[in-house]
Amino acid sequence: MKSSKLEHELSLWATWFNSHRPHMSLRGRTSDEIYFRKRAANTLPRIEPRLGLKHSSPCAKPHVMMAGKAGRKVDVKLAFLEGRHHLPIIQVLRE
Numbered sequence: 001m002k003s004s005k006l007e008h009e010l011s012l013w014a015t016w017f018n019s020h021r022p023h024m025s026l027r028g029r030t031s032d033e034i035y036f037r038k039r040a041a042n043t044l045p046r047i048e049p050r051l052g053l054k055h056s057s058p059c060a061k062p063h064v065m066m067a068g069k070a071g072r073k074v075d076v077k078l079a080f081l082e083g084r085h086h087l088p089i090i091q092v093l094r095e
Contacts, residue, residue, distance in 0.1 A: 016087040
């Protein structure tokens with residue numbers, strides 16, 4: 001019974017590591033984004049909560065298009081893979 005529990009925990013960690021954790025060596029992409037040739041989340045249009053910033057603001061490097069208007073409120077959602085606090089999943093959502 002202990003080995004199946006350990007296998008489950010290792011499977012959860014591998015899922016989190018490959019699906020949710022961005023890697024510096026992969027330029028901020030996840031392993032799954034590379035392997036499955038998905039568009040990297042860090043190249044999607046950004047959400048800009050600061051008022052008055054233009055779409056081509058130099059402080060927004062790497063240069064990524066902005067989703068919606070500047071100054072829109074955002075909500076940061078923190079979840080944990082199957083309730084494991086050592087496996088965080090962070091989402092930034094537009095209100």
